[in-house]
Amino acid sequence: MILGRVVGAIYSTINHPILDGRKLLIVDRIAPDRKPSGGYLIAIDVVDAGVGDTVLMIDEGNSARQVLDAPNAPTRSVIIGVVDAIQLESTEPRRPRANGDRKRA
Amino acid sequence: MLLGRVIGTLVPSQVCDGLAGVPMLWVQPLTKTGEPIGLPLVCADSTRMAGPGELIYYESSREAALALDPWFVPVDDAIVGIVDGVDLTPLAPEPAPAPEGKAATTGSAP
Numbered sequence: 001m002i003l004g005r006v007v008g009a010i011y012s013t014i015n016h017p018i019l020d021g022r023k024l025l026i027v028d029r030i031a032p033d034r035k036p037s038g039g040y041l042i043a044i045d046v047v048d049a050g051v052g053d054t055v056l057m058i059d060e061g062n063s064a065r066q067v068l069d070a071p072n073a074p075t076r077s078v079i080i081g082v083v084d085a086i087q088l089e090s091t092e093p094r095r096p097r098a099n100g101d102r103k104r105a
Numbered sequence: 106m107l108l109g110r111v112i113g114t115l116v117p118s119q120v121c122d123g124l125a126g127v128p129m130l131w132v133q134p135l136t137k138t139g140e141p142i143g144l145p146l147v148c149a150d151s152t153r154m155a156g157p158g159e160l161i162y163y164e165s166s167r168e169a170a171l172a173l174d175p176w177f178v179p180v181d182d183a184i185v186g187i188v189d190g191v192d193l194t195p196l197a198p199e200p201a202p203a204p205e206g207k208a209a210t211t212g213s214a215p
Contacts, residue, residue: 008193015186042106061168074172
């Protein structure tokens with residue numbers, strides 16, 4: 001699954017029938033610190049996400065077809081969740097705590 | 106799915122079974138703001154209505170073939186829709202969480 005941030009939407013009338021009435025959002029890929037990590041995807045929204053939301057999306061066909069309940073859908077990218085919070089532990093190696101040393105690096 | 110601009114057409118003389126009559130179009134992949142990125146690629150046009158100059162979105166890999174009928178065809182990329190409009194909202198960058206103990210030190214900025 002991919003972490004992303006919704007930055008816009010696209011509209012189309014001439015499209016594959018499976019996309020009729022679906023909301024298509026432009027989602028920037030982001031790193032866990034919420035900074036854009038390069039690249040974007042146009043994803044189908046099934047969870048009512050909106051512009052500015054941090055979202056969880058998939059970019060894989062089988063899962064997308066399962067979510068959309070459409071066995072022949074030509075789609076891979078689907079927004080499957082809106083993220084409320086991200087908790088990130090420090091990636092620095094944990095050092096042994098000396099006596100009374102409470103300072104954080 | 107990604108955005109692309111149709112930059113030309115391509116007419117194959119021999120194609121695999123199932124691909125006869127499917128329009129093949131040159132597509133330049135675009136960033137979300139419309140700048141070209143990467144090399145152009147050939148997309149099968151599942152809408153059969155796209156033409157040079159049009160802004161489209163396309164799907165890649167196995168799902169591209171699923172857009173076509175018959176679907177079990179050797180296709181890498183397929184146009185699945187023609188874009189009417191792109192709505193990009195300029196967003197302020199997400200505020201970084203304030204470092205501990207530094208929350209109230211903004212008064213001395215020049």
